[in-house]
Amino acid sequence: MSSMQKMILSTILITILFIGCGKNQPMQKSNKINSVVTLITYKDFVESIGGAEVVVTSLIPPGANPHAFEPVPDHIKQMSDADVYFKVGGNFHFEEELMSGVSVSREKLTIIDCSTGIKIINNNPHVWLGPDQVKIILKNIYSALVRFKPDKEEYFNTNLERFLTKLDSLETQFKNKFNAADRKTFVVYHEAWGYYANHFNLVELAVEKEGKEPNVYHMKNIVEEAKKNKIKVIFSEPQTNRQSALAVAHEIGANIDFINPHPAKYLNNFIEVSNKLLESFK
The missing domain is CATH 3.40.50.1980 (Nitrogenase molybdenum iron protein domain)
Structure with missing residues (x-):
């Protein structure tokens, strides 16, 4: 075997060993807070506050009608793999059916009711469309994220204040226009x-x-x-x-x-x- 052939063979063996060792290495768990939400709008809320510290999955995809949407086993698995579930709360019926399966799948899942502190009017579950209600939802999300990562409290608070400032500005702007x-x-x-x-x-x-x-x-x-x-x-x-x-x-x-x-x-x-x-x- 020539010296060139030996060199090529050695390179191949080293490459195979390197790949093999890489496959045997345990996968490192992400340090991000694995979060699940029911609606795509709540994905925006959690990502706006959590920023780089969260990964968020929405159970109901964009464009789907939540009132006609039914949970499937894959939804249960997504929630079972999550750290925290930010639910709409109130009387959002989709979630009631969903939770009946999750309680069996994973008892350690942290469940945050984002409607805590909101007065439900006329059994209307669409609390995320009212500016005052959204502010409460955002603060509930913020408090939950701080419990998961206390060292990121300042970061989460900065993100929260940024969102609230933008919302307050829009609220004032359109209130004046609607009044007129x-x-x-x-x-x-x-x-x-x-x-x-x-x-x-x-x-x-x-x-x-x-x-x-x-x-x-x-x-x-x-x-x-x-x-x-x-x-x-x-x-x-x-x-x-x-x-x-x-x-x-x-x-x-x-x-x-x-x-x-x-x-x-x-x-x-x-x-x-x-x-x-x-x-x-x-």
């Missing part, structure tokens, strides 16, 4: 915007009634109210069937537009929704 608007009533398909409407002293009229398709009597009332308030736009959602909303829009000669109650980026969506509502009041 001639009209305050808007029509939506799904009754999701009650907390938002209350915050800005607006009136939400919903085509859907208690999560169900409207009956003839309710449809008649909605059409009458829409005409009385000179509604020009019916707001539907990307995640829902909009046939009933189209029927109302056709009856009163209004257009259909979309506002998203499950945004991937809360602050960006806050601006978009607020501007669309203001435009509809003109």
Whole structure:
């Protein structure tokens, strides 16, 4: 065997040994807080506060309708592998079914009810759409993350204050604009915007009634109210069937537009929704 062949063979053997040793090395566990949330919007909340210290999985993917979504075994596994589950709380029914399976899978999972401290109004679970409620949600997330990583308290607090400052600024900006608007009533398909409407002293009229398709009597009332308030736009959602909303829009000669109650980026969506509502009041 020539010296060149010996050198090549030695190189191959060293490479094989190196790869083999690498495979036998135990995988290091990530130092990040492995977090699971129900909704994509809460992923934004946790990532905004946790920053580089968290990895977040949303059980319900973007574009899916949470009211029609059912948990599957993979969701149970994701939660069983997690350190903490930030649940919406309140009366979000999807989570009730989900938790019945998780309690058996992993008893050590830390569960944070993000609705703690929030007053639920009219059994409306959409607390993440009201600015005042979002501030409570963010503080609940912050407190939980600090318990996991006390040494990162200052980092988490800086992120929290940054988010709250942006939200406060937007809140003031749009409150002034809504106060100056001639009209305050808007029509939506799904009754999701009650907390938002209350915050800005607006009136939400919903085509859907208690999560169900409207009956003839309710449809008649909605059409009458829409005409009385000179509604020009019916707001539907990307995640829902909009046939009933189209029927109302056709009856009163209004257009259909979309506002998203499950945004991937809360602050960006806050601006978009607020501007669309203001435009509809003109």
